[in-house]
Each structure stands twice: as C-alpha cells, then as structure tokens.
Amino acid sequence: MKGMRRRPSPENLVTVAVLAAAVVFVFVQLQPHLLFRNNTPAGGDMGAHVWGPAFLRDHLLPHGRLSGWAPDWYAGFPALTFYFPLPSLLIVALDVVLPYGVAFKLVTALGLLALPVAAWAFGRLSGMRFPGPVLFGIATLPFMFDRFHTIYGGNIPATMAGEFAFSIGLAVGLVFLGVLARGLETGRHRALAAVLLAVTALCHVLPTFFVLGGALVLVVMHLDRHRVRYAVAAMGGALLLAAFWVVPFLWRIPYTNDMGWGKITVYRRNLFPSLYRCHTGCDPNNYRFPFSQTWHLDIVLALALIGAVASVVLRRRMGTALTGMALLSALAFRYAPEGRLWNARLLPFWFLCLYLLAAVAVAEGARALATVVSRDREPWRWPELATPMVGLAAALLFVALPLQAGWLPFHTSDHSVVPDWVRWNYSGYEGKAAYPEYKAMVDTMKRVGRTRGCGRAMWEYFPDLNRYGTPMAPMLLPYWTHECILSMEGLFFESAASTPYHFLNQSELSKDPSRAQRDLPYRDLDVSAGVQHLQLMGVRYYMAYSQEAVAAADAQPALVPVARSGSWHVYEVLDSAEVVPLRYEPAVLENVPKKARPWLDVAVHFYQDPASWDVPLAASGPRAWPRVAVHHNATTDKTLGAGVDLAVPRRVPVRPARVTHIRTGDDRISFDVDRPGSPVLVKASYFPNWQVSGGRGPWRVTPNLMVVIPTSRHVSLHYGWTPVDGIAWALTIAGIALVVLVARRGAIEYPVAPAPVDDTDDQLDLILGDELVHSGADDDPWPPG
Structure with a gap:
C-alpha cells in the first residue's frame, strides 16, 4: 500500500553507508x-x-x-x-x-x-x-x-x-x-x-x-x-x-x-x-x-x-x-x-x-x-x-x-600538505609560537589608540609575518581593536579602488614588500616618499619592523615615535588629518572614460607626482571648476600611468577654510568649517553611495578621495542608499x-x-x-x- 513504510533496499543501505563513511x-x-x-x-x-x-x-x-x-x-x-x-x-x-x-x-x-x-x-x-x-x-x-x-x-x-x-x-x-x-x-x-x-x-x-x-x-x-x-x-x-x-x-x-x-x-x-x-x-x-x-x-x-x-x-x-x-x-x-x-x-x-x-x-x-x-x-x-x-x-x-x-x-x-595545513589554520592565531609577540603588538596598538587617538595604520610588510598565522595577520588590527586602529591593507583587493595606492605605499615603506598588484610603478624602500603618500591618504600611524625601515623612519621629521613592541616601532604621522582644506579648486578631467583602467592610469600618474597634489583632479564637478585635458600617448609600457599626457591644470586659488571637530564612524564622517563655500578634501575612499548634508558633492578626486563644498558650518557625509540599491531590492x-x-x-x-x-x-x-x-x-x- 502507498502509505506503508517499506524496508530499505540493499542499494539504499549501501548508499547511506558509503556516503556516511566518506563524510566521516x-x-x-x-x-x-x-x-x-x-x-x-x-x-x-x-x-x-x-x-x-x-x-x-x-x-x-x-x-x-x-x-x-x-x-x-x-x-x-x-x-x-x-x-x-x-x-x-x-x-x-x-x-x-x-x-x-x-x-x-x-x-x-x-x-x-x-x-x-x-x-x-x-x-x-x-x-x-x-x-x-x-x-x-x-x-x-x-x-x-x-x-x-x-x-x-x-x-x-x-x-x-x-x-x-x-x-x-x-x-x-x-x-x-x-x-x-x-x-x-x-x-x-x-x-x-x-x-x-x-x-x-x-x-x-x-x-x-x-x-x-x-x-x-x-x-x-x-x-x-x-x-x-x-x-x-x-x-x-x-x-x-x-x-x-x-x-x-x-x-x-x-x-x-x-x-x-x-x-x-x-x-x-x-x-x-x-x-x-x-x-x-x-x-x-x-x-x-x-x-x-x-x-x-x-x-x-x-x-x-x-x-x-x-x-x-x-x-x-x-x-x-x-x-x-x-x-x-x-x-x-x-x-x-x-x-x-x-x-x-x-x-x-x-x-x-x-x-x-x-x-x-x-x-x-x-x-x-x-x-x-x-x-x-x-x-x-x-x-x-x-x-x-x-x-x-x-x-x-x-x-x-x-x-x-x-x-x-x-x-x-609521500606526504600530503592537508594535515599540516588544516592544523595550521584551525589551531588558530593563539596556537602559534609567535602569538605572544603578535598579541603584544596588538595590545601596543590598542594603547596607542586609547592615548593618542584612533586612526589608520600602515604596517611594514615582510614574508615572515606568516609566523603569526598568516602574512595577513596585521589586517586584523581593526578586529582586535574594535575598529580603533584601522589597517591600510585588507583582504578584498578587488573590492577597493584605493588598493593600488596602498601597494605603492607598501613598496616605499617596506624592505621586502609583496607588490601584489601587477603593473604599478613600484619604488624600493623610500620612507620619505612613503610619508608624503601617508599624509595624502590620511594615515595616522606607521609601523616599521626592519632595521632599514626603522632607521629611515627615525630620520623623518614628519614621523614621531610613539610606541615600541619588540621589533615593531610605531610612529605617528604628522599633517595627516582625514579632512583638510584645499588652497586651489580641483580641476575636472576631460577625455577620461568612466571605466576603472582610464581613471587608474591618470590617478597613478597624479599619485607619483607630489608637486601636482595641490590641485586634485576630479571625475566631475561644478561648471566653475577648471577643466584639464588628458591624452594617452602610444606606448608598449604596460605600467599604470605610462603614456598619460596630462595638461597642467589652471590654478584657481580659494581662501582655505579651517576644519575642526572631525568625527568618523563606521558609515559617516562629520566636521566643522569656518568658511562655507571653500572646497574641502575628505581623505576617505570615494564610492557613489556617499551622500553629504550641509554641503555639495561629494565628487571623486585623485587618487580615489572625495571633495565637498560646505554650504554650512557643519558638514556630515554618510554612506546611504542609491537608486541602484532600491531597484535591486525591489527586484x-x-x-x-x-x-x-x-x-x-x-x-x-x-x-x-x-x-x-x-x-x-x-x-x-x-x-x-x-x-x-x-x-x-x-x-x-x-x-x-
């Protein structure tokens, strides 16, 4: 009868036994x-x-x-x-x-x-x-x-x-x-x-x-x-x-x-x-x-x-x-x-x-x-x-x-890597011989955050970081410090348009960098250039490890030693506020398609030339902003930025505002200005979901930051919803x-x-x-x- 339960067939019993054995x-x-x-x-x-x-x-x-x-x-x-x-x-x-x-x-x-x-x-x-x-x-x-x-x-x-x-x-x-x-x-x-x-x-x-x-x-x-x-x-x-x-x-x-x-x-x-x-x-x-x-x-x-x-x-x-x-x-x-x-x-x-x-x-x-x-x-x-x-x-x-x-x-x-790899992963950070050193470094950064303020940290890369559990171990600084000390390097390389600039910085600030992204104009250890880039990107702390990087960092007036944990030397980067006034209006790029590679070519060219940083280059902006033409010369060099022919933008001076009371959260940035109408550079990665209250913008500027024009003395940016998100959820x-x-x-x-x-x-x-x-x-x- 249809409702009666039947005894399992031999085929069913074999199937269950074999699959169970495989899973076990x-x-x-x-x-x-x-x-x-x-x-x-x-x-x-x-x-x-x-x-x-x-x-x-x-x-x-x-x-x-x-x-x-x-x-x-x-x-x-x-x-x-x-x-x-x-x-x-x-x-x-x-x-x-x-x-x-x-x-x-x-x-x-x-x-x-x-x-x-x-x-x-x-x-x-x-x-x-x-x-x-x-x-x-x-x-x-x-x-x-x-x-x-x-x-x-x-x-x-x-x-x-x-x-x-x-x-x-x-x-x-x-x-x-x-x-x-x-x-x-x-x-x-x-x-x-x-x-x-x-x-x-x-x-x-x-x-x-x-x-x-x-x-x-x-x-x-x-x-x-x-x-x-x-x-x-x-x-x-x-x-x-x-x-x-x-x-x-x-x-x-x-x-x-x-x-x-x-x-x-x-x-x-x-x-x-x-x-x-x-x-x-x-x-x-x-x-x-x-x-x-x-x-x-x-x-x-x-x-x-x-x-x-x-x-x-x-x-x-x-x-x-x-x-x-x-x-x-x-x-x-x-x-x-x-x-x-x-x-x-x-x-x-x-x-x-x-x-x-x-x-x-x-x-x-x-x-x-x-x-x-x-x-x-x-x-x-x-x-x-x-x-x-x-x-x-x-x-x-x-x-x-x-x-x-x-x-x-x-x-x-013959020996498989599987048991060792499973053991290495699942024994955790806590199971590594170098865990006390790693924990001491994390605890040091927690204290730095409490005493000197939260902010972004750029850490020197070296392959032996793997002894902590993975070469990516310092990426967990935000996890361990409850988002007080942020890491400039993270896992999802493709998810952030700011990733290339991090790897350029890493190459300048590490004796043995990973240089994980291809076709970038990397430099060898050059802490002076690296500090300039940290200031542009709003990075508050630099963590040096190698003797060469530490010696070079000690010679930099813009780096102030604030802590030490074993071989890690922690410096505070001066003049690296996350929101700063501009002295000149940004220049809007012309002839740059709205695709990732054309923007990246121009942005990397800009990033490697500190003399041009006082006029950020914008993907779009008000009609009053000057325009600058971009041309690409034919070249066999695949390095990003190669072949970019960028006209010198017209410098339009503005009276800089004074920026105070900068506050950052997990999805918002706020600050006060004394002079509405003067453009302000916000050193956070641009994305179309950013929206501003008390100002106009934000506009994307090189390398991948934002500019807003305050219309009131208090400005707040928040990561909001866009029509794309609304349509997606409706679907x-x-x-x-x-x-x-x-x-x-x-x-x-x-x-x-x-x-x-x-x-x-x-x-x-x-x-x-x-x-x-x-x-x-x-x-x-x-x-x-």
Missing part, C-alpha cells in the same frame, strides 16, 4: 578537536576572512544592511558589495549559539563535508541508476584531497587558503544541477531550482558560472519550448532573488580594482598535468608537477574518456551532460580573455568533471559485469552492490596513504513573490508523460514531493520522447 572520513581529516576549539582561525586568506562576518554582525546588520561601508581597510571600501555575503551570514547565524571562532571554522568546513552528498544528489536527481550516484560521491574524495593545485578552489588546500565560499557554492550548485535535470523531465521544482541557483550565486560567482554552463548543456539536451520555459523561470527567478547583491555588483564594477592576474597560457600542462609530471627537479611554477601528486590522473583520465565515449554511444544522459560540461570548462580555461577572471580558477571544474566521468565508467563497468555473470534476464545485483564498497576502499586507500594515516598497515614516503522582493507564485502553481505540463521510477531508489522522489514518479532512468535515450 573528510570530517576526521579536518581534525575535529581543532575544529571545535574556541580560537581565532589563521592561515592564508582564511586568517583575514575572520574580519568579515564579525563586521557584518557588529556594524552592517545593525544598520539594516547586508553590505555597506567599512572604514577598516584601504581608507574605506564597500564591504560585501563585491564579495559574496551568504557564507558570512551563515557564520553570523551560527555565532548566535556557538563561539565565533567555532562558528567560523564550521562554515569553512561546510562545503567540503557536503560535497560527497551533493555529488550523489546530482547523480540521483539526474536519473542515474545505482551505483552511479553513490560513485559520484566517492569521486569527490580524490578531488578534494588533490595537491597539485592549492589556490584555484574546490579542494581542501584551496579551502584552507581561504576559498571556503567556493566549496560551499560548488556543493549547492551540484544540487541545483540535479534539481534542474529532474525538473526538465518532470516540470516540477522550478521554485527550488531558483532558490538553489540564487544560493550558489550568493556563495561564489565561479561555481555559478560552472553550473550555468551545466544548465545550458542540460537545456540543449532537452530542447523544446516547454523546457526552455521551465529553465527561464528557474534561472530568471534565481536572478531576481539574488538581485539585491548582483545588481549593485554589476553596476559598480568601475569602482573595483583589477589586480592584474596574468592569464595562464600553458594549456596542455594544466589540463593534463600527469602527462608533464616529474620525479626530481619539479617546478610547479613552470607547471611541472611531482609524480606523487599526479600519477593517479592517468587512471582518472582513461576512465573519464571511457565514461564519456560510453555515455555518448549508449546515449546516457548524465554522462553525456558531464562530457559537455567538461568540454565547456576546458574551452573556458583556454579561451577566457585576460582580465579580472583568472582562467586558472576554472580548472577545478574540469578536474571535477573528469572524476565524475570516471565514476560513470566504473558504474557502466559494474552494470556490464552484473549482466555478464547473470544466469537469467535480470542482471545479478551483487556486482553493482559491491562496486561502491570497493570504490570507497580504493579511494580511501589512495587518499589516506599521503596523509600518513596511522590506521593503515603500510606507509609511504529581489519581486523575485520572492515570483518564486512563491511558481511554487503554488506547481509543475509545467510536458507533452511527454514521465516513465515510472525504479522502486528501489525512491528517497529523493519522496523528499522532492514526486511521490514515486520521475522521468525515467539514465539508460533511457535522451531527449525524452
């Missing part, structure tokens, strides 16, 4: 004793990501925002406007019941723990027969533990490097593809598909690109107007749901920064690393990878090729779709233009598709074996039942050997209404009736409300009908 194995490798330790996660970008959810919790949400202004880094930047808000929101939600560090670490592990189950759901919802879906889950294990790429995304090393949002987005995206595939055959679940795609987009844009490519393949394989209508409703609903974040992101891209990632052009070595492996003298920078890290890809590639060919020949829908997704990923890596999207970040999708196609080949082999050994018309079940258990054992053995697992009866000299509200309406209307009727489901594998049919009906098994030819 991953969980154990993430070292639960550290995962649940109440500390502050460290390591790579992750150690700086700690700032984001806390700022969302303490500042943005109390202002009724999911994204907004943060003064903490880069002289201010729009927080979570150009980075993905949902993982931070999850951390804040967990922080209600868990310590912050534990909540943070659990969310960083979430995508990794979910990936085996998500891959299984992808296969099962897409109509694959057992053991295909559970083999998908197993296939994610070697993918997650791969070591030949560590910062591209998807695997454990990349997650530890800070790409945990990518891992979460990838897991959700796979479930979306499964739901979409099911819906293209049944007409159901449009609302669920829309929500899943929106969640993917709010976790990370790169998995979103991948699943959109997969969605395109699935729609083409089921092409007719009814299914196109289904896909448009699902994806259109997702776009509307995420519009509150997507629309401002796209509209404000001219106010972002391009770090200049160079496109990888060594295509074959990256797509097929096992063909270019080495035993000695390996150089990953030249894309020659160690044999121990890539030998298995020969097997994976061979199986993937078998799976792809078999899927096309036998007309298996899922395998054929995966083949198309793999080809799209490879083509995107090869032909993506050089720009903001670094093509290397597309490689994880290629490798994931190879692993899944290898699973398809194993599933086909198990099915063939079951048919061959059967003595009657029905295939013998045991080969198919045994395959996932054998596959899990093989995957665990392959993964566990380099982990130096103590439970194995034999060992290898999201409309999207919510649309998704509710679509969910209530139910399925789209297709002209072809769905086939009955295999009654041995019905869990997801019940979960999704399909009862015991779906669109047919994966061995049915495609497209339906």
Whole structure:
C-alpha cells in the first residue's frame, strides 16, 4: 500500500553507508578537536576572512544592511558589495549559539563535508541508476584531497587558503544541477531550482558560472519550448532573488580594482598535468608537477574518456551532460580573455568533471559485469552492490596513504600538505609560537589608540609575518581593536579602488614588500616618499619592523615615535588629518572614460607626482571648476600611468577654510568649517553611495578621495542608499513573490508523460514531493520522447 513504510533496499543501505563513511572520513581529516576549539582561525586568506562576518554582525546588520561601508581597510571600501555575503551570514547565524571562532571554522568546513552528498544528489536527481550516484560521491574524495593545485578552489588546500565560499557554492550548485535535470523531465521544482541557483550565486560567482554552463548543456539536451520555459523561470527567478547583491555588483564594477592576474597560457600542462609530471627537479611554477601528486590522473583520465565515449554511444544522459560540461570548462580555461577572471580558477571544474566521468565508467563497468555473470534476464545485483564498497576502499586507500594515516598497515614516503595545513589554520592565531609577540603588538596598538587617538595604520610588510598565522595577520588590527586602529591593507583587493595606492605605499615603506598588484610603478624602500603618500591618504600611524625601515623612519621629521613592541616601532604621522582644506579648486578631467583602467592610469600618474597634489583632479564637478585635458600617448609600457599626457591644470586659488571637530564612524564622517563655500578634501575612499548634508558633492578626486563644498558650518557625509540599491531590492522582493507564485502553481505540463521510477531508489522522489514518479532512468535515450 502507498502509505506503508517499506524496508530499505540493499542499494539504499549501501548508499547511506558509503556516503556516511566518506563524510566521516573528510570530517576526521579536518581534525575535529581543532575544529571545535574556541580560537581565532589563521592561515592564508582564511586568517583575514575572520574580519568579515564579525563586521557584518557588529556594524552592517545593525544598520539594516547586508553590505555597506567599512572604514577598516584601504581608507574605506564597500564591504560585501563585491564579495559574496551568504557564507558570512551563515557564520553570523551560527555565532548566535556557538563561539565565533567555532562558528567560523564550521562554515569553512561546510562545503567540503557536503560535497560527497551533493555529488550523489546530482547523480540521483539526474536519473542515474545505482551505483552511479553513490560513485559520484566517492569521486569527490580524490578531488578534494588533490595537491597539485592549492589556490584555484574546490579542494581542501584551496579551502584552507581561504576559498571556503567556493566549496560551499560548488556543493549547492551540484544540487541545483540535479534539481534542474529532474525538473526538465518532470516540470516540477522550478521554485527550488531558483532558490538553489540564487544560493550558489550568493556563495561564489565561479561555481555559478560552472553550473550555468551545466544548465545550458542540460537545456540543449532537452530542447523544446516547454523546457526552455521551465529553465527561464528557474534561472530568471534565481536572478531576481539574488538581485539585491548582483545588481549593485554589476553596476559598480568601475569602482573595483583589477589586480592584474596574468592569464595562464600553458594549456596542455594544466589540463593534463600527469602527462608533464616529474620525479626530481619539479617546478610547479613552470607547471611541472611531482609524480606523487599526479600519477593517479592517468587512471582518472582513461576512465573519464571511457565514461564519456560510453555515455555518448549508449546515449546516457548524465554522462553525456558531464562530457559537455567538461568540454565547456576546458574551452573556458583556454579561451577566457585576460582580465579580472583568472582562467586558472576554472580548472577545478574540469578536474571535477573528469572524476565524475570516471565514476560513470566504473558504474557502466559494474552494470556490464552484473549482466555478464547473470544466469537469467535480470542482471545479478551483487556486482553493482559491491562496486561502491570497493570504490570507497580504493579511494580511501589512495587518499589516506599521503596523509600518513596511522590506521593503515603500510606507509609511504609521500606526504600530503592537508594535515599540516588544516592544523595550521584551525589551531588558530593563539596556537602559534609567535602569538605572544603578535598579541603584544596588538595590545601596543590598542594603547596607542586609547592615548593618542584612533586612526589608520600602515604596517611594514615582510614574508615572515606568516609566523603569526598568516602574512595577513596585521589586517586584523581593526578586529582586535574594535575598529580603533584601522589597517591600510585588507583582504578584498578587488573590492577597493584605493588598493593600488596602498601597494605603492607598501613598496616605499617596506624592505621586502609583496607588490601584489601587477603593473604599478613600484619604488624600493623610500620612507620619505612613503610619508608624503601617508599624509595624502590620511594615515595616522606607521609601523616599521626592519632595521632599514626603522632607521629611515627615525630620520623623518614628519614621523614621531610613539610606541615600541619588540621589533615593531610605531610612529605617528604628522599633517595627516582625514579632512583638510584645499588652497586651489580641483580641476575636472576631460577625455577620461568612466571605466576603472582610464581613471587608474591618470590617478597613478597624479599619485607619483607630489608637486601636482595641490590641485586634485576630479571625475566631475561644478561648471566653475577648471577643466584639464588628458591624452594617452602610444606606448608598449604596460605600467599604470605610462603614456598619460596630462595638461597642467589652471590654478584657481580659494581662501582655505579651517576644519575642526572631525568625527568618523563606521558609515559617516562629520566636521566643522569656518568658511562655507571653500572646497574641502575628505581623505576617505570615494564610492557613489556617499551622500553629504550641509554641503555639495561629494565628487571623486585623485587618487580615489572625495571633495565637498560646505554650504554650512557643519558638514556630515554618510554612506546611504542609491537608486541602484532600491531597484535591486525591489527586484529581489519581486523575485520572492515570483518564486512563491511558481511554487503554488506547481509543475509545467510536458507533452511527454514521465516513465515510472525504479522502486528501489525512491528517497529523493519522496523528499522532492514526486511521490514515486520521475522521468525515467539514465539508460533511457535522451531527449525524452
């Protein structure tokens, strides 16, 4: 009877046992004793990501925002406007019941723990027969533990490097593809598909690109107007749901920064690393990878090729779709233009598709074996039942050997970075040998803030900062000091148009700078020039570490020693107020397109010439301001600012106002003037959401600051809402209404009736409300009908 509960089938029991074992194995490798330790996660970008959810919790949400202004880094930047808000929101939600560090670490592990189950759901919802879906889950294990790429995304090393949002987005995206595939055959679940795609987009844009490519393949394989209508409703609903974040992101891209990632052009070595492996003298920078890290890809590639060919020949829908997704990923890596999207970040999708196609080949082999050994018309079940258990054992053995697992009866000299990286991150800042030195530095800056005033700090970069937990450790000065001491360097390099000027300053004020952004006119250690730049950017403190930087700083009259902590020497920068009067009217630039690169060229040219700073160059302004023409001379020099031919602006003197009572908050700046009508320079990063009361403006001026003209003696700037924000939220509200309406209307009727489901594998049919009906098994030819 329909209402009676049935005993679990052997296939279901094997599926649950294998997936549980896979998830538990991953969980154990993430070292639960550290995962649940109440500390502050460290390591790579992750150690700086700690700032984001806390700022969302303490500042943005109390202002009724999911994204907004943060003064903490880069002289201010729009927080979570150009980075993905949902993982931070999850951390804040967990922080209600868990310590912050534990909540943070659990969310960083979430995508990794979910990936085996998500891959299984992808296969099962897409109509694959057992053991295909559970083999998908197993296939994610070697993918997650791969070591030949560590910062591209998807695997454990990349997650530890800070790409945990990518891992979460990838897991959700796979479930979306499964739901979409099911819906293209049944007409159901449009609302669920829309929500899943929106969640993917709010976790990370790169998995979103991948699943959109997969969605395109699935729609083409089921092409007719009814299914196109289904896909448009699902994806259109997702776009509307995420519009509150997507629309401002796209509209404000001219106010972002391009770090200049160079496109990888060594295509074959990256797509097929096992063909270019080495035993000695390996150089990953030249894309020659160690044999121990890539030998298995020969097997994976061979199986993937078998799976792809078999899927096309036998007309298996899922395998054929995966083949198309793999080809799209490879083509995107090869032909993506050089720009903001670094093509290397597309490689994880290629490798994931190879692993899944290898699973398809194993599933086909198990099915063939079951048919061959059967003595009657029905295939013998045991080969198919045994395959996932054998596959899990093989995957665990392959993964566990380099982990130096103590439970194995034999060992290898190969050593994976995964245990050490997990231990380094999850043991936290507090677990580092240099933590007392780091804490003493932070405590010193807290005292400086209390005794001499809060403000921005520029700290000398050096690679050995990593001993604190990450080279980015001083970025957390705002986190530790409750936004009193702000850091000029932060994590989200692309989110702030002021980032290039920070790295120019860092190069002048560090003995061994990172020079992380490409094509900037860097100078070697030059503290005198660096101090001038700190004064222009409104930086209150300089923190020197190396003997060379300290000696040069001691010789600067504009630097006043105020504190010392070990090798750290702290100086206050004179004449660096955050709001100052102008002596001349700004000059409005002509012939400069409203794009990021043209503005940056002019601004960097201006920034490197202190003699020109008394006349800031404005992107726009009142008609009374003088105009200045900009021309670009042809040059092969790619350095920013090269080839800029800037006319000398006309100097129009004004009577400077006297600025007093400067106050700054998390989303506002206020001050008093004695002379309304005289322009004032506000040394905070410009963004279109800044609005002024008691004045006109603000106008963007070089390098990326603001000018206002006071119309009263008290002026206040605040980070407000713009029409773009209003439209975006209106679209999201409309999207919510649309998704509710679509969910209530139910399925789209297709002209072809769905086939009955295999009654041995019905869990997801019940979960999704399909009862015991779906669109047919994966061995049915495609497209339906």
